């Protein structure tokens with residue numbers, strides 16, 4: 001073997017190593033991300049760090065900014081929709097990816113301005129770890145983990161403002177989602193709301209006004225993942241929630257909500273009541289559903 005061919009062999013070996021490395025990197029990039037309850041829980045903590053987050057408050061606005069930054073970092077197309085209600089500036093936020101029949105996954109990000117169910121401090125604000133932050137956390141972790149190449153739908157992650165001051169100072173419930181549903185540019189084929197789904201003591205039942213076929217499909221997926229003791233395929237509560245404005249327009253909609261939550265609208269709705277495992281059950285169920293593809 002000549003000196004020259006030794007040198008060529010070295011070059012070839014180097015090229016082969018680089019190619020193998022490239023394949024390895026490509027596989028790593030292609031490996032689908034899986035919804036991680038711990039990462040979702042970090043989004044709960046980040047929101048609570050901002051304090052109570054009622055519509056129009058500085059902390060509420062900062063929460064919106066946090067959502068926008070998180071969506072952009074995950075490569076989603078962000079849009080905002082501002083409007084005034086009772087002299088307060090409110091803001092809905094969406095992140096969008098993909099093409100095809102549109103599916104909206106929604107949550108409210110505002111917190112109730114007074115803990116009127118609290119026996120001791122009914123005038124204190126609600127921290128909203130479960131009622132507000134948990135739904136947002138699930139959507140933001142989905143923004144990171146949904147496998148874009150498998151999507152057969154346009155997916156919109158919708159973060160509604162002004163859901164949770166109903167009955168206080170003349171405010172109505174579900175103000176942000178109502179405004180949103182009245183200004184749709186595209187009619188979605190399905191809307192799924194996640195609200196109060198992070199309770200460490202989790203029982204999510206079928207909500208009575210939700211579209212039955214989608215209740216069945218979502219809860220079947222949950223059971224296939226081993227969550228049948230947490231997502232219970234039977235009716236319990238009837239809720240007015242962010243799915244309602246879409247149902248009123250004849251759009252299929254589901255409310256995933258765990259209304260067995262003793263800390264609802266009290267000062268005890270804090271991060272210790274929410275668990276990563278509960279966030280993960282809801283997140284993985286929705287991840288499977290969306291990646292399967294949704295037909296009208």
Ligand SMILES: [Zn+2]
Nearest residue numbers: 112131164265
């Ligand atoms: Zn509430």
